[in-house]
Amino acid sequence: DRNRPYKYDSYEFELRPLITVSGYPGETGYTSINEVSRVLGSFIDIAKISGNQINLLTKESLFLINEQQNIDQEMINAIKRNEFNLVYQPRVNMRTGNIAGCEALIRWNNQSLGNISPAVFIPRAEATGFIHSITDWVIATAGIANKQMVKKFGDTFTTGVNLSAVNIRSPGLPAKIEAITKEYEITPQCFDFEVTESLLSEDSKVVIDTLTAIRNSGAQTALDDFGTGYSSLSLLTYLPLDYLKIDQAFTQRLDQPESDRDIRIVRAIRDLGYACNLEIIAEGMETQKQVDVLLKDIDVSFGQGYFFGKPMALEAFMDTF
Numbered sequence: 328d329r330n331r332p333y334k335y336d337s338y339e340f341e342l343r344p345l346i347t348v349s350g351y352p353g354e355t356g357y358t359s360i361n362e363v364s365r366v367l368g369s370f371i372d373i374a375k376i377s378g379n380q381i382n383l384l385t386k387e388s389l390f391l392i393n394e395q396q397n398i399d400q401e402m403i404n405a406i407k408r409n410e411f412n413l414v415y416q417p418r419v420n421m422r423t424g425n426i427a428g429c430e431a432l433i434r435w436n437n438q439s440l441g442n443i444s445p446a447v448f449i450p451r452a453e454a455t456g457f458i459h460s461i462t463d464w465v466i467a468t469a470g471i472a473n474k475q476m477v478k479k480f481g482d483t484f485t486t487g488v489n490l491s492a493v494n495i496r497s498p499g500l501p502a503k504i505e506a507i508t509k510e511y512e513i514t515p516q517c518f519d520f521e522v523t524e525s526l527l528s529e530d531s532k533v534v535i536d537t538l539t540a541i542r543n544s545g546a547q548t549a550l551d552d553f554g555t556g557y558s559s560l561s562l563l564t565y566l567p568l569d570y571l572k573i574d575q576a577f578t579q580r581l582d583q584p585e586s587d588r589d590i591r592i593v594r595a596i597r598d599l600g601y602a603c604n605l606e607i608i609a610e611g612m613e614t615q616k617q618v619d620v621l622l623k624d625i626d627v628s629f630g631q632g633y634f635f636g637k638p639m640a641l642e643a644f645m646d647t648f
């Protein structure tokens with residue numbers, strides 16, 4: 328009975344068989360059974376990636392696995408080799424037009440793989456656990472950059488740092504942040520840590536404890552990509568948050584001819600945020616029209632997007648604003 332949990336010691340496991348089928352010699356071109364057994368590990372990876380219970384080993388799936396293994400392998404040395412960079416995108420006070428802060432976004436230029444998007448390598452880093460080293464590096468680098476920024480933009484200027492769900496689930500995170508800020512003499516007040524909505528479905532006690540500890544250190548917290556994941560409205564009322572970031576999917580439709588409905592939706596999100604005592608940041612603003620709508624018809628406090636500035640290197644950021 329494969330639905331019955333499997334007991335080991337005091338633990339209960341649920342077993343779910345994953346099957347990957349390979350033709351032989353088949354589509355992959357393998358000519359010996361030895362060649363097939365050498366990629367047995369990939370059979371498991373393919374099943375995990377696809378999420379399907381039954382999978383077919385194809386040339387394409389092997390290529391994908393191979394690419395992932397290259398990324399995982401190259402990432403191990405990326406910090407040592409100085410291959411990561413941060414770029415900074417401005418966050419603007421919509422009412423005054425003044426620069427209020429920025430978001431730090433990671434870039435990776437690898438010697439053999441070239442430029443790899445964070446949308447590709449962050450999920451791999453989460454899967455391998457390398458995300459912990461990446462986050463430490465980002466906090467230190469963004470915090471050091473922020474020291475220059477506050478000199479020009481004032482003490483209230485804050486830098487947004489993205490945290491993965493994996494980071495938030497790690498109970499050591501607040502102590503780690505404290506250690507890094509001490510080591511580099513960074514004030515924790517300079518950060519707002521962004522977490523995504525998908526966290527709302529996680530074990531809420533761990534998430535609340537971690538976010539509370541982060542806030543007690545003086546840093547702020549933001550809920551990123553709001554409106555795209557599983558919104559649990561009740562959790563929103565008691566998660567320790569300072570900002571709500573409305574996902575760009577909403578703001579980008581505001582200049583379309585049929586935007587009335589989107590305007591009402593964004594207004595409703597804004598009201599929801601205000602009801603929970605959160606400041607609102609609208610993401611992904613690209614056009615004057617979107618900015619006008621957000622200012623006049625919706626009235627949100629902060630905006631971020633290509634219209635105000637693309638993510639740029641520290642020197643360019645300091646020169647441009």
Ligand code: C2E
Nearest residue numbers: 432433445446449465489490491611612613632633634638
């Ligand atoms: P995100 O946190 O939602 O970051 C915003 C993304 O939207 C960035 O993409 C930014 O370049 C892009 N963006 C900003 N304004 C506009 C706009 O007006 N129009 C459009 N079309 N796009 C805009 P990017 O830098 O490629 O980052 C992608 C995602 O990778 C981020 O989404 C974030 O989830 C993740 N990421 C980036 N840096 C880090 C990091 O240091 N740590 C972690 N854990 N995740 C990161």
Ligand code: CA
Nearest residue numbers: 430489521551
């Ligand atoms: Ca973000």
Ligand code: CA
Nearest residue numbers: 551552572610
């Ligand atoms: Ca976002």
